[in-house]
Amino acid sequence: MNETTQNLLVFGGVLFVIGMVGFLTRRSLILMFLSLEMMLSGVSVNLIAFSRHHQNYQGQILAVMVLTIAACEAAIALALVVSLYRRKATLDVAAWDDLSETLIPKVIETPQTLEEPAMEFPKLTPAGLDPLSRPISADFDAQSLENGESVKANTLEAGTHA
């Protein structure tokens, strides 16, 4: 029991730290809120572990409250994100740096994108006639090859197309 509680506390700490690092580093508004949710789930794990450890329901009830507040927060955060996106058409937090202190010098960022991996086309084995080396004449008819006789029914049409 004691050992399981310790492991779960460490696990809750891991989730919390993952969420915290994500919140500090991410710049997309939505991913920042997802990081917050990750931190909250780490806290929930802690609460449940203690509830199990003390054999009572208090931790579980606190986890229910955390869940409720997380749902409220997600709803309001999404409404805010949608209205912010309507203003500036970007999810970047740095777009709203005007709201922060003006004393902090602005970091001029160089636009950087991931290089796309070059597309690789499959190499097919050549089949059939090579139209470059042996151009097909305008009055070529495929059926004449099969039947062994030259049927020039479409000659007029092919000539007009060519």
Add this chain to the structure above:
Amino acid sequence: MNLLNNYFLNSAFFAQSGTESAVPTAVSQVVDSAVPIQAWTNSMLVPIVLGAVGYLFIQHGVVKSKAYFAAGAVAVLLAVGFALGFTPGTFDSYVLMAFCAVATGGGIGFLTAREPVYAALGFATAVLSVCGVLFMQSALFIAAATMIVYAGATIIIFLFVLMFAQQTELRTYDVQLNNPLVAAAIGAILLATITMCVTKNNAILPVRVDSTRVMSAASLPDSLSSEAGKEASKKLDAIDPNLRYVPKLTAGLGRSMYTDYLLAVELAGTVLLVATIGAIALAQRTTETQS
């Protein structure tokens, strides 16, 4: 001091009247872990530092777009490590550790993925595995509610907004992060501190059962592992071997919630209502164009 006095008075009262439940005796035996804890603490610092360094490598482009490979590798390593570190373990503990490992892997995938949609999928993986952990800790209602609220509602709505705002190519703000070095350092230090505090000797006292509280319904019923649960299942076995004893966990949670914490439940409902109104008011389009 006043609280402490009250606690002692209450416990004395309940010791006299003999209404102490049978649950605490099952837990009160101190279980010393087999692994020497100090060694375990020091060895935990190595993966934390390695994880921070690996995260920095991934963020600086040394390891490119191998986020999910890294997450899977971490999950497998953690699972193997847990299985080795806790060897006389029950099947339940192995399942629990597997859920923990998958959740950590999903979290690392969430942290290191470049595309926001993949990050959201990693988050979904982590949350579902956390639901498994909660389930294994006999918090059935919380597990179900987390699955519905987080994985069902929140993830789907966040994905909707992501796809509503997402262009085809990666944006600069998805690729260039804010101070990954500082964040990784803070995270590693915090995690190391948490680990050292938690795994210290006698950091977690073995029992502090709160069943002595007056007017409280807040104590877990006899789960299967406790003495009372074993007795109950034995009784059922005597009647019919096909019957299985099911502890009433969720019923007890509801009873405790609507007796001990009624005010908190009402307040949470009010907060939900206010949040609904606020979200609707915030998301409304402004009618400047009409005027």
